Amino acid sequence: MGPLLPNELISNNTNFLLAFIIGIGFGFVLEASGFSSSRKLAGVFYGYDTVVLKVFFTGAIVAMLGMLFFSLFGWMDLNLVYINPTFLTSVILGGVIMGAGFIMGGFCPGTSVCAAAIGKIDAMFFIIGLFIGIFIFTEGYPIWEHIYKAKFLGFPKLNELIGISQGFFALLLIIAAFAMFWLGEKAEKAFPREEY
Amino acid sequence: MNPRLILAAFIITLGLIIAAVPENTTKQYKLTANQLLDEIKSDMQFISTDEVADMIINKDPSIQLIDVRSPDQFEKFSLPNAINIPLVSILSDEWTDVLDQDVKMNIFYSNGTLDANEAWMITRQLGYENNYVLQGGLNYWAETIMNPKAPKSTSPDDEFAKYDFRKGASAALGGATVSNTGNTSKKSTKPKIKRKKKKKRAAGGC
Numbered sequence: 299m300g301p302l303l304p305n306e307l308i309s310n311n312t313n314f315l316l317a318f319i320i321g322i323g324f325g326f327v328l329e330a331s332g333f334s335s336s337r338k339l340a341g342v343f344y345g346y347d348t349v350v351l352k353v354f355f356t357g358a359i360v361a362m363l364g365m366l367f368f369s370l371f372g373w374m375d376l377n378l379v380y381i382n383p384t385f386l387t388s389v390i391l392g393g394v395i396m397g398a399g400f401i402m403g404g405f406c407p408g409t410s411v412c413a414a415a416i417g418k419i420d421a422m423f424f425i426i427g428l429f430i431g432i433f434i435f436t437e438g439y440p441i442w443e444h445i446y447k448a449k450f451l452g453f454p455k456l457n458e459l460i461g462i463s464q465g466f467f468a469l470l471l472i473i474a475a476f477a478m479f480w481l482g483e484k485a486e487k488a489f490p491r492e493e494y
Numbered sequence: 495m496n497p498r499l500i501l502a503a504f505i506i507t508l509g510l511i512i513a514a515v516p517e518n519t520t521k522q523y524k525l526t527a528n529q530l531l532d533e534i535k536s537d538m539q540f541i542s543t544d545e546v547a548d549m550i551i552n553k554d555p556s557i558q559l560i561d562v563r564s565p566d567q568f569e570k571f572s573l574p575n576a577i578n579i580p581l582v583s584i585l586s587d588e589w590t591d592v593l594d595q596d597v598k599m600n601i602f603y604s605n606g607t608l609d610a611n612e613a614w615m616i617t618r619q620l621g622y623e624n625n626y627v628l629q630g631g632l633n634y635w636a637e638t639i640m641n642p643k644a645p646k647s648t649s650p651d652d653e654f655a656k657y658d659f660r661k662g663a664s665a666a667l668g669g670a671t672v673s674n675t676g677n678t679s680k681k682s683t684k685p686k687i688k689r690k691k692k693k694k695r696a697a698g699g700c
Contacts, residue, residue, distance in 0.1 A: 363505065469510060476506070
């Protein structure tokens with residue numbers, strides 16, 4: 299049956315409509331979790347608020363379990379699900395740049411739009427910065443193309459790299475997530491802040 | 495009890511289940527039984543031996559002949575530029591690139607049509623396009639292309655045209671019969687003989 303688009307069960311336009319609805323849902327959850335506050339987002343780096351970690355990791359493990367069970371029931375062919383190609387150098391570099399921007403600006407790309415939508419001026423400036431970054435990257439693409447495309451690893455899955463089944467890897471990830479939640483809450487108690 | 499702990503216990507239970515069950519590795523069929531039946535009824539998957547012979551002689555780059563018989567049978571005889579994918583290994587990942595593409599026209603053949611048709615059905619159900627079956631298989635190929643029989647003198651012109659083509663193809667593909675090679679050793683003399691036959695036929699018709 300699934301995934302819906304590669305199996306041509308829905309048209310491209312329906313796909314965009316679904317993406318639009320899911321996008322609004324995503325924004326709603328971001329705002330409802332308080333992600334439009336840059337202080338809350340930056341909190342994960344200082345340990346006084348780890349709600350970002352908890353929300354995103356919960357989302358990840360729920361989606362992971364959903365896909366694995368859909369595959370188990372024969373509702374979805376996991377081989378047809380798009381996996382991002384891995385370019386190791388750009389992943390590391392991008393992670394560092396993204397992390398630096400996150401800690402300085404207090405937003406990640408999604409939450410900045412969310413916060414701008416409720417009128418946060420710092421978020422609007424963040425978005426301007428985002429577009430400046432996009433502009434520099436695209437205009438200077440020939441300069442960093444070789445870095446961008448360096449160390450292409452194909453479409454690896456973590457569980458295949460380690461050599462364990464995907465179900466067992468899922469269980470390990472769930473346990474790791476809960477361990478991080480527990481640590482996060484310990485950190486919240488250890489580095490409390492009155493008002494942010 | 496803390497609702498967060500209940501939720502955590504629920505997710506861990508699901509994780510334990512997913513870790514314990516084997517992965518679902520079955521390939522999904524993309525066509526329903528009815529869709530496949532419609533395609534089978536229309537016989538759209540068949541390519542005639544004449545069409546294939548024509549494409550081989552013209553060195554049509556868009557065809558890929560696929561021999562689904564066993565490797566030793568493939569060794570003994572195969573069509574020009576055919577590759578061997580035994581029916582038993584049709585699902586192996588090694589051949590996915592060959593079978594699932596939209597550039598070339600894959601033509602399955604076996605001795606008869608049975609094995610080739612089975613290969614076609616499996617690949618079609620997986621949603622692969624551009625796979626076809628050589629009509630009648632190698633047996634019919636031998637009968638029509640390798641050893642074409644002269645039509646009766648009362649046959650329509652089409653039959654003679656087809657026969658001419660088949661004789662030419664037979665010579666080009668190295669399948670000429672003893673009588674053919676006895677009569678004519680050069681290609682150029684053959685068409686002359688054919689044309690005479692045509693004239694005869696025309697005279698009788700009038």
